[in-house]
Every structure is written in structure tokens, then in C-alpha cells.
Amino acid sequence: MEWATMRRTQFAAAIEADAVVVVPVASIEQHAGHLPIDTDSQTCFEIARRAAQATQEFPVLVLPPVWTGYSPHHMKFPGSITLEFKTFLDVLTQVARSIAHHGFRKILFLNGHGGNTPVVSGLRTKLAEEDGVGAVGINYWDLPGVPEAMRRICPVDGGSVGHAGETETSLQLALRPELVDAANARWIPGASGDARAASAEKGRALLDAIVPALVAYLRSYHDGTLEKTFDWTEKVSR
């Protein structure tokens, strides 16, 4: 269910059912010459949306993607937008506090942009300890099982999500082929990975791996299993 298009009368049931709220976090930033500027935002949101639909046992609500991400290293290429590090942290913190204010106890920041990783990976401890809010954060390419799938499906890039390379280009070819300028898909500054190796078929295979991985992750978060993996090793070392 998409949070944005719900009416205020529709939240009570979701809160009651201990819904998981997914906040896609991404960017508006250059993606070489062949991919649209909002590649990270749309990919991440679409993965979240499909996983939410595929999860039947409990409600999963998906917010609109936070497209105001952390991309200062992309600013030399036109179209990129970035917040400062601390403002980006403030935005995610205050979005989480708003969600928790309404009674939700489980927030999953699903990250779709590498530059956001440091902040997103720190959110669990920061929100729990400084804000009293329960949340977890993970890159979609780090979901359990996904790295292996990526290596298998996109061997040219060797399992790295890269940037506008084999993986991201394949995903966009599967999701929004009309926005991909395939003729321009090649190695150039500002990209990482080889877009020429991309295909819509690979993109569909990736989605077939990532979406179920997210569903499994949501389930483990909802039923408490995930918390147990955050034992003191994680709590203390992360």
C-alpha cells in the first residue's frame, strides 16, 4: 500500500496490525549519459512497492522515495541534487520520528543510492538511542541473497551494483525502457560498471531475486527474527 495515496482513515488498521513502513531513500543524480536522473529513486521505490504487494500476512506501507539524498560527488555533472550530510541525517530522522509518532513501531529505510550508505547504516543506532524510534536501514543490493544473485546475473560487473553499469541499467531496462538511451550506454566518467552488458532480461532476473529477498527481510523484521540477528555483535560493532 502506498502511504501517499492513503486517506487518514486508513492508517488505524495498519498501526493495529504492526505494519512495517518502508521509506525508500535515494537520490536525484546524474546516471551517465543513458539513464534518467531519478534512476535510484524509481528503482528503489518500485522494489519496495512490489515487495509490499507480495507480502500478504501483514501490511507494508511504502512512502514516496526521499529523493533529496547525499550526492555531493555527483555535483560536477548536471542534474544532480544534494543535501549536506547533516541535513540529510536530519531529514531521515524527522521522517522517522513522524512515522513513529503515529504509532508505527517498525520502519525500514530501503536505500537505493550508495552515497547514502553511511547515514542509512547509522540510522538504527542513532534513531534508537537519540530519538527512541525503532528502525533498520539496508541497501537493496545488500539484502540477504542478493549479492550472490547479482554476481550470477550480472557477471560483467562482478556483483557490484556500480553506478549506471550493468546492474542499474538492466533494472531500468526492465522497469522503464523508454527512458533509457541505450545508444549512449557505455563506459564514461561518472559511471561504474559496464552498461553495454545490460539487458531487460537481466533486469527482470534481478527483480525476481531482489523483491523476494525484500519480502523475506520484511517478514523477518515483522516476526522479530531480524532483531535477534542484531545481537551484541551487531549492536556493539555496527
Place this chain on the structure above:
Amino acid sequence: MEWATMRRTQFAAAIEADAVVVVPVASIEQHAGHLPIDTDSQTCFEIARRAAQATQEFPVLVLPPVWTGYSPHHMKFPGSITLEFKTFLDVLTQVARSIAHHGFRKILFLNGHGGNTPVVSGLRTKLAEEDGVGAVGINYWDLPGVPEAMRRICPVDGGSVGHAGETETSLQLALRPELVDAANARWIPGASGDARAASAEKGRALLDAIVPALVAYLRSYHDGTLEKTFDWTEKVSR
């Protein structure tokens, strides 16, 4: 043209043509029992999108709506999300700085949520003086000619944009009727104005007034006329 779906190769021409960049600023907040949570964001974005399409003489680029708005007074109703006042200011400032960084000289913050008004109305001076960035900010319901049109088309609410009342409900009935729970459209806490007076026809009439008003505003911004109205009266008193 939608900024989000452009590729990085497509910005140079727009910068060269002194494009106006429209940043829709809105909210994710409760809209009584009958309207979706993202009413302000979608209405504002759609108005901007239509005006951009209708402007042929120079490019108008429309960013995705900034849905992380200032709505603390809505937090007692579920679904509302809010930033703090200063973080909201930081976000708009840094989005503007990013846009200006690429060479754009004209940024229009088109506001669609009343709670954002104080910050948006202060952006012109703040960005010019503290950040060296050229921008203007206006509520869509304050565009020249629009207040009169609203009074004429939505007489029950008397020309006020209200909240989930005659005006906003009519606009959503015209734009996304499938998301309006008309059976619940009535006076209740958290609303302002009478949603029962709304109709899709009124919504279309409003759009027919607002979109051309925005086009005219964009033109006056692009050709320098608007700046002249910001004489010392405005510069000093606003």
C-alpha cells in the same frame, strides 16, 4: 519537462536557454476523511507539470515535489509527516543551491501547502542574500488572477484554498477521482471549507484558471518583468 526523468546530457540546452526550474513544495499530511494524504503534493506537481507543457517559448523544468514539508499542526492526525522549521528551510536552501550550481538562474518554488508559506515567502530574500541564488516563491492560490477565479468558481468557501474543502476537493475530483472518498466529504476536524460543495467540474475550471496564471507568471519571470515588480517596496517590505 520533468527534471527527474531527464538524462544528464539533456540539461545543457536548458541552462543555455535560461530555463525556469519549478520546485513544487508541498506535504504529506492528512486531508480529512476523503482526500489522499499527498493531495498537496500531487495537486501542486500537476499544476506545475501542465504549466511547463503549456510554455513553449523557453524550457520549464519541474522537479519532483518536495513532500517533506512543514506540517506540525497536522501531526495529531495519522499519516502526516513533518520536518522541523529549520530543517525544512535547510532542505529548500540546499535544493536551490544544487540547482543554481549547475548554472540555472531562475528557480520558482511553487508552494501547495499553507503551512509552508512562511518559509517559502522568505526564500527570495534569504537565498539571494545568504546563498547568492536567484529564486522566487509563491503559493499556487496566490498567483495573479487566481484568488478572483477561486472566489468565482468556489463561492461556498469564499475564495479560500482552505484544507480539504471545496477547492482542494474539486481539484482532486478533477485530477484523481478514484482516490476521493466522496461519501466522507464533509465538515470535520482537521478540515477547512465545505467539501460537499466540491465537484470535478469546479476542479477543471480551477485548473483552467490556475495553469494559465502560472504560465503567465513563468513568462514574466523569464522575461524580467516579474523582477521589476520586486522593486524596493517589495525588496524592503517583504
Place this chain on the structure above:
Amino acid sequence: MEWATMRRTQFAAAIEADAVVVVPVASIEQHAGHLPIDTDSQTCFEIARRAAQATQEFPVLVLPPVWTGYSPHHMKFPGSITLEFKTFLDVLTQVARSIAHHGFRKILFLNGHGGNTPVVSGLRTKLAEEDGVGAVGINYWDLPGVPEAMRRICPVDGGSVGHAGETETSLQLALRPELVDAANARWIPGASGDARAASAEKGRALLDAIVPALVAYLRSYHDGTLEKTFDWTEKVSR
């Protein structure tokens, strides 16, 4: 009663009587070649002081003017002082919190400088929601009835408060003629409105309109009428 010259023993009765505390907010900034730098501060403070004296039914306490305002757009002319946007907000917030800390429940920020408007207009919601403090903010030239009076008394400037023009110059000619360099009253950069049309008589007529308007506003704030006008239309749209 002037807050500044009271002794600590004199506040209990005022708190008990649910006094309204007026905080004049203004600036130290250039006012063309003929008006003193503190025109906004003194005008605003004097209006507040007179209204306080004219209100007999309940106590009205007037703080010294906050002369550290927001005037970055005046910095190219000597004598202007400005805070940054966020610091200005912090100052007003913390002054309000201090007042409320002592038990006062009604704070009126009376603004006398156009550049402060965005922050002052946002204070009501910001203080109520983020700080739990009751306050309202209004420009003295926007008090009910005043715009009409200004148009009538100062027709050359057409009802605008301008800057160092017909209105402000008339007010200073009525309040502190010895500080006005009438020979220099003319259209120049850094001014708005036509100071040549000013007169002490007009200034007195303006005060005769503004002071009672403020008294009426104070009464409506004290007796709860004003709050009713902040219904959901205002609460949500402003």
C-alpha cells in the same frame, strides 16, 4: 506598562490577569538619506506603547524592541545590522519561551520591518507546535482596518507601508521630527515610496488609525475572539 522598567515584584499581578505581552520586532537598518536607522524599531515600539496605555481592561506589557532583525538586503547601505535567518528565528523563539516560562499565555509579536515578515508570520504555528508556546504575529500595517486607513491617508504610496516613503516618513515626522532630514526626503535607491508626500499631520492621522486598531486586536486576543478566527482555514492554510 513597559516590561523593561518593571521590577520583578510587579509581574505576578500581570500574569494573574492574563496579560498580553507585546514584543515589538523591528530592525536597525538604513532608511534612505532622511530617516534614522532605528525608524522601524522606534515606530513599532511607540505604537505598542500607546496601545498598551490605551488598553484599560487588562494589562498589556511591552518589551523593548528586538532591534536585531532580518535585513540582509539592506547591508549594502551603511548602518544596517542583520542576523542570519535561522538566528533571528532562534532569538524570537527563545524570547517567547522565556516569557511563557513565567506563566504568560498570550504573546503578540508586533512586527515593524517588512524583512521580518516571513519569520514573524510563521511564529504562531512554530511556537505552538515545536515549543508549546502561545503566540501570534502581525505587521502593524496589516492590523484590521489599517490598510484602508493607509490608502486614505497616504494616497501617493497607495496604501503600501513602503520603506522610508510617504508612510514611514509621516510617522517619524509625527514621532521624532528632530531626527528627520526633510531636505533629503526624496526617491533614491534603498527607498520605496515617495517621502516628499509625507507630513507630520499624516503621521498623526496614521497613529490615530493604527493605535486603536492594535487596541482592538489586543482585546480580541485577550477575550478569545481572535483565536476563533484562526479556525482550520487559517490553521491549515497558513
Place this chain on the structure above:
Amino acid sequence: MEWATMRRTQFAAAIEADAVVVVPVASIEQHAGHLPIDTDSQTCFEIARRAAQATQEFPVLVLPPVWTGYSPHHMKFPGSITLEFKTFLDVLTQVARSIAHHGFRKILFLNGHGGNTPVVSGLRTKLAEEDGVGAVGINYWDLPGVPEAMRRICPVDGGSVGHAGETETSLQLALRPELVDAANARWIPGASGDARAASAEKGRALLDAIVPALVAYLRSYHDGTLEKTFDWTEKVSR
């Protein structure tokens, strides 16, 4: 000369003459049962004003007192207003930056409230190193020669400026006797020193010591002698 009542045309000569700008920094805070709330602000401002008038060789401009000081420890008594520590620092920093922006090279923060001392004493290094602004800060009771005079004139309080005690009460009896509730001048919580020992005569004697001490300090600042006393001992240890 009072900065506040100057016109913008009057600053060029002062800048040219390397004027010293005095910023009185004080408070609005309870002063026991017998002194007005703005005792620190008025005392400090009046000392600055008199010293400015007594200095003929070069212009001395006096700003209005910064009455938004640091007084959290007085908040348990009604009437006190305080900023937070960091906001108070921001205000003084931005006032200084504004003054320096116009070309003034010598700013003297004359402090009249003990609670402000830590921030004021740190301004010289902070402004020089972080903001590139030349300034010094001193308490009026620490001006060279003043401690000895205070011990001599106010022996009961032993040379301490105290709070609403012999010294401050004497100064107010000399400056504004009509605002002193002498019948209430006694030892009570929230005071320091013995107000019963105060007299207008002592107050006049204090002013006769403090004002010339400030004049001498201004001269040593203006002619460069003062800077030499800020040798490495001071530069490094303060």
C-alpha cells in the same frame, strides 16, 4: 553618537575616522525587589553613551544595548529573559560581522551583565579567528582602575559589582532614582551585595570613575596601545 538615531549618510565620516563602535551587552533580568528589570542594559548603555560624548579626538558610536543576554540562572524569578548559550554567541557574532561589513575596524563589546562574561571574554579570539572581525570585550567593572574605585566607593560590597547590591543600586539611584523601590532594597534571594548601603552619591562617584576609565580604554584601543597589551601572554593564555 548613538548609532540608532543616525542616518545612513552619517556613517561614512565615522568609518573614515576609524571610529570605535561600542556594543553594550546586557540583559533583561530580575534585579531583586527594588531595581528595574533592565538595570544592566540601562547602566551599561548610559556608561557607553557618556564615554562616547566625552571622547573628542575620534568618533565613538554606541549601538542600542543587546538586551537579549544570557541569564538562565535568573529564570526562576519573573521578568527575566534569556537566550541559550549558543544563540547568544550567534547574536553577538552576527552583530559584529554586520558592523565590520560596513568598514569599521574596532568594535568594543562593553558588558554589563555577569552572566554574559564567558561569551564576551571569548569574543576577541573567536571573532578574529573564525570571522575575521576585530573586536575586544570587557566588563565595565573590570576596566583599568575601576575595581579599585569600586572598593573605595562601595566598601560594604568590597569592590564586587554584585547583583542588585550596593554598587548597582547606587548606580541606578544616580541614573534613574524614580525606578528604584528603595523601601525594598535589602538582602534577599536573587541578589548579591547589600543594597541598603547604596546611595545616589555613591552612584555618581562610581560614574565619575567608570566613564573616564572607559574613555581611556577607548583611546588606548583607538591609538593601538591596547593591542600591544594583548601580546602573546594574552593571545595565548586568554
Place this chain on the structure above:
Amino acid sequence: MEWATMRRTQFAAAIEADAVVVVPVASIEQHAGHLPIDTDSQTCFEIARRAAQATQEFPVLVLPPVWTGYSPHHMKFPGSITLEFKTFLDVLTQVARSIAHHGFRKILFLNGHGGNTPVVSGLRTKLAEEDGVGAVGINYWDLPGVPEAMRRICPVDGGSVGHAGETETSLQLALRPELVDAANARWIPGASGDARAASAEKGRALLDAIVPALVAYLRSYHDGTLEKTFDWTEKVSR
């Protein structure tokens, strides 16, 4: 060479030789019942010190450990000290800016506390883009080759650095056996990993793996090899 005990005359040669400056970043936080509070700080500093001594080709300067780390999740156990997330970021940023100010171009934040990881991992991009400072950050247990060594040497904890478990306890038994209360080394809340499996011998083996790994890392940083690994994959995905 230890930065702290150098004299100011000794830096010029190091700057000239393009020295690498290592900033150990750690914590003061509880380490179960058997390890001292500063375990992370001392371990990290000692590793850095030994690697600096072992690097002969170019100077490596080691700052004192930044013991004011990010440990809010340890605050329920006595002795732990923590900064807030944003202050911790500020401290590392300003330390880096100070180092770069003197002309050093290569700063390595060597992290010894898991809770610091999100901030440290984000420093490279943040410092490069927002501050213009060259730096890298890495956990000592993530240095190339070290994870494998840890798995081999400390099989009970399976290669995880844990917290006060097999790895950290072994390291402290090797470095400061007199501070380890071996009788209390066991599984308890606030620990991760099995301290009972620790030994000084394992600790020495760990140091024999980690110190050379850091030397190799320093060399690759100094000769430019490391930068090449931060290609667009890393630049964009991290």
C-alpha cells in the same frame, strides 16, 4: 612518530615528505566485566603506533586517539562516554581540517570502535566534497587480509571483532594483561563473542596480522595505489 610529542619545528619535514597522518578514532565505553573502558582507544592507537614505526619509506604521524566517540548504545553500562552523532561528525571534520590546514594531504582515520563505523565510512566523501580535505577511513578489522586472519586466529568468534569477546580480549591480553580481569571473562550482557576463548598468544598473532596489513594500507595510500581502488564503483556506490 607521535604527533602529540613532536615540537612545532618537526612538522615541516613531514609535510614536505607527504606524510600520512593517522587519526585513531575509538571510544571510552564499557567492555564487559573484564576489559578496561579504553580498550578500543588503546588497541587502535597501539596498532597505529606500531605500523608507523614499521613504515620507513615515508613518515607516518599518529595523533592521540579521539576517545570521544559514538557509543550511545553503551550508556546503560557505567563508564561509557558518548558524543551525539552530529557532534562526533563535527569533531572528526574539524580535526581533519586542522591537519589539512598545515599542508598534509593524506589523513587516515583508523577506527577501533564499531559504533563509529557509519560516520568514519562516510568521511572520505564528506571531507572531500564539503571540506576540500583528502582523507580515508577504515576499521582496523576491515584492513585487507585482516578478516581472514581473524577467522583463522579466533575461530570461536568466527572472524567477528565482536565486543569484549575472543578478539578484543586477546588483543588486550597481548597489550596490557595487567588490566584484564580474566576471572570475569565470560558471556554477559554488553558483550559479543566469547572472551573465554581469548589468549595473549592469539592477541600477538592478531597484531602480527593487523600491523603489517596497516603498513601495506599506508603504503598503498601514500603511493597512490589506494586511490585507484576508489574508482567510480566506490566513488559512486559508497
Place this chain on the structure above:
Amino acid sequence: MEWATMRRTQFAAAIEADAVVVVPVASIEQHAGHLPIDTDSQTCFEIARRAAQATQEFPVLVLPPVWTGYSPHHMKFPGSITLEFKTFLDVLTQVARSIAHHGFRKILFLNGHGGNTPVVSGLRTKLAEEDGVGAVGINYWDLPGVPEAMRRICPVDGGSVGHAGETETSLQLALRPELVDAANARWIPGASGDARAASAEKGRALLDAIVPALVAYLRSYHDGTLEKTFDWTEKVSR
């Protein structure tokens, strides 16, 4: 007892006994050509350590020195590190809050660097009023009795602690002679006082005066006597 090398099990007794926690605050900054960069940190820490050992009636815990001090005025000489004014305040505030969180009620910031004085002298009021934390702050050279001892022992510098002069150099000659480059001890930019007059003997005499002065201060803090000296004179004037 050194806080850093304690185990978490060792704090309960200290808290129970109302221990005083000493936080040495100093710097990493140039100390002319003959003293090590960490002179202030080591001197201050060593004084605290010796005083803690000499205090038998109640526990005194000594944290590691906060070496991230405020030294912007030293940045022109290599090796100096500085925080910004507000970050330095944040660090000390958060360290104090962490200590108080565990139940300690008495924190003594012992300052060893003149540039830190403004912040440290403001901590008592700031922490008490804004953070609810009990603390005092003092420079080691301002401890009761120490100024007289310094004048007697180091007559060349006239009782000033200076910077890298007679006093500091003597202290380092007593504490760490191997790090002093006596051949370079002379008047030069960046120093204050005459290092040529220094001797290890003087340093030992200084320690013999300072350490007992600190012990006495700790005792008066622990038994409540010190608080009584912070009567309203101090509370209001400092």
C-alpha cells in the same frame, strides 16, 4: 584512579562514594620551538592524576585529557589542532552529560589551555541551567594559592602562566625533560614568557604548589564548601 583503565564493574563504588570526576581540558597546539605539542594536555592530566592519588578520603576519577581544544589563534604554527568554538562547547557538554548519566554529581573541568578559558568558565552555569548537570571549571593556574606560588617561583614571568615561557617550560622540564629542546628555549613568536628562565627545579616547586592546591579544591568541592563560595555574587556576576 584513571577512568580510562577502569572496568565497568569498578564504577558503582565510586558513584556511591560521591566521587569527583576530573576532566582535564587542554589542547594539541604549538608550544614554541622547545616544547612538545601536547604540553598543555600532559601537564594538566599529570596534575590531575597526582592530585587524585593524593586524595584519600573520597575517590577522584580522572578522565583522559580532552585534547581537542580551542586553539584557532595557534593555527598559523604547524601541529596545532582546533575545534570551532561551538563544537568545543558541544564536546564538553556531552562529556559532562555522559558522566552525569551514570550518577556522578560532581564534575571538575580542570583547564590547562588559556584559549579554552571562556568556554570552561561558562560551563558551570551553562551545564546547570541548560543540561541539569553539576560541574565546575577552573584553570590550574587559578587554583586558590597558585597565582602567589607562581609569582614566587617564576619571578621572571611575573606569575603569568604565559605560553611556553618560564612556567610551562619549568613544568615540562620536571615532567618530561626528554621532550624539551632546551637549546631552542627562547623568546620567539608564538610564545609568551621567557623560557630561558625555566628549570626542572622550578617545575618541581610549581607541582608542589599546584597539586596540593588542587587537592584542597577537590576537598572543598566534595564537602560542599566550594558551593557556598558560589553565592549570588558569583552566581550572578560570573
